[in-house]
Amino acid sequence: MNDIVFKSVLTCPHCGFAKREAMPTDACQFYYECGNCKTLLRPNPGDCCVFCSFGSIKCPSMQARDSSGNTEFRL
């Protein structure tokens, strides 16, 4: 069983500011406000959350899907 990572470094595409953030395990985070330039980030088309688009690691639900091949998220 693969370990799921719950921390990701989000990098703002506008100013390059990077911050380590905890990822919610029970929901996808759709909006994220950059702590530096205050830009409200939204996921790229096809991505489920801001961590998939701008984070160093995909969100927990995507990690679970990648490791199991299943769309269902299990802890």
Ligand SMILES: [Zn+2]
């Ligand atoms: Zn920014």
